[in-house]
Ligand SMILES: Nc1ncnc2c1ncn2[C@@H]1O[C@H](COP(=O)(O)OP(=O)(O)O)[C@@H](O)[C@H]1O
């Protein structure tokens with residue numbers, strides 16, 4: 425039964441669910457003003473499958489990153505009731521639910537949405553599982569997709585900065601065709617997890633303009649032509665028509681009502697509005713109030729996504745994509761990104777510290793990130809004599825090459841862990857500066873920079889970014905920015921606010937100018953950034969193919 429709470433009732437609440445890389449986060453939010461009444465985090469029991477499938481000891485190939493659909497359902501089954509209980513409110517006050525997902529996280533399903541990996545006989549086939557956004561094993565297919573598109577002068581290629589990423593739908597789909605043609609043939613649908621989860625909630629398939637545009641190659645109302653796909657592989661000709669095609673829904677629209685099955689799973693009332701699916705970064709623009717042209721949002725977590733609206737389409741070399749209505753209906757939405765940010769810091773802080781650092785952090789009652797940040801912050805800019813390249817998870821923008829890897833230049837016998845940590849933080853900030861400059865150089869103005877995501881909890885990281893960018897940073901005032909954004913979209917789908925802009929103004933939360941640059945430090949960072957640019961172009965633009973050779977040597981040795 426639909427609840428008896430009207431859309432504009434002051435007691436109405438929304439549920440927003442953010443499906444992240446390792447967990448799902450659920451928030452319960454007041455429709456009137458966006459106040460977060462409660463939140464719950466539900467870890468995925470199987471996290472990321474990168475070494476073996478559950479119950480198997482057969483090693484997965486390098487750069488594989490898979491997940492389990494049942495872990496996503498667990499967030500609905502356990503996370504939603506937990507958040508409702510923590511809010512201490514009756515489920516009958518909920519008028520809508522909105523979701524966002526990492527992307528491109530994509531899975532093969534049957535015509536009724538059953539994931540292939542759940543069919544008898546498919547549990548031991550890696551290509552039957554959802555491929556997480558950071559599954560980078562489809563780089564050869566991505567290179568081929570780009571090369572053939574460039575040769576044929578496909579008109580959509582400049583909308584993707586001139587290169588199609590290994591992370592996106594077509595590269596991953598072509599990899600399945602090449603490596604497991606039976607699984608490819610059995611998949612009736614190839615669907616973003618962002619749309620699959622909405623299917624689980626309202627019992628019918630929908631497809632959103634955001635993932636279709638950025639992660640699929642849907643531009644100006646069309647998918648890539650059959651001719652183009654056949655030029656990649658005759659067996660791939662029907663990929664878009666057969667497995668992707670579906671009428672696209674605008675962001676903020678109502679995908680349907682919550683089904684009886686999903687109501688039983690979540691404890692939410694049957695029939696409440698379910699918002700159209702969305703991507704974690706793009707949905708956060710509503711929470712961060714960055715829905716107007718020129719307001720760049722950097723969602724800084726495991727990776728960083730940069731999203732930005734503009735009145736005009738432009739060709740920005742190395743961006744992920746520009747999509748009409750891709751963030752907010754009526755504007756051109758741009759996306760760029762860095763595939764590793766928090767993950768690079770975590771890789772170092774969790775794996776490479778001498779025991780005395782771990783003990784010192786324990787004694788101080790903090791984590792290793794806090795200890796390293798405090799020690800690194802005490803240094804003058806440049807005192808470590810280091811510059812790093814932030815490519816430990818490949819380069820998403822502006823080089824679009826996931827065969828690249830990390831570099832640290834300048835290490836000596838005097839280099840300390842806090843020096844290295846600082847150099848890695850700076851490298852990620854330089855990566856963001858490279859992206860901001862690419863937008864501006866291409867004629868897409870960046871008036872302001874807002875940051876969101878888990879890394880905003882680290883004041884040292886924020887200060888480095890403000891100094892490197894020479895700009896004040898606005899900081900999203902919500903612990904779970906994407907989940908709040910999803911709740912805002914749910915409010916629009918439920919009719920509590922007329923559109924995303926109005927809902928963002930009423931429910932979004934941001935601290936303007938929360939971090940100001942120290943321009944003396946900016947001058948020091950400019951000198952380091954010059955070195956970063958040199959190394960970036962040397963290793964990333966053909967000066968040396970050392971990183972590609974190392975990747976080949978690694979893959980040969982492992983196979
Ligand atoms: N204090 C910290 N400073 C910098 N990075 C951190 C800190 N704590 C955790 N991280 C990193 O932040 C990332 C998690 O970010 P978060 O936004 O919470 O998740 P997600 O990107 O999955 O949404 C991890 O990669 C982790 O290594």
Ligand SMILES: O=C(CO)[C@H](O)[C@H](O)COP(=O)(O)O
Nearest residue numbers: 445526527557725726727729
């Ligand atoms: O590319 C994306 C969005 O377009 C991914 O969802 C994102 O990079 C992964 O997000 P997170 O770092 O927050 O886990």
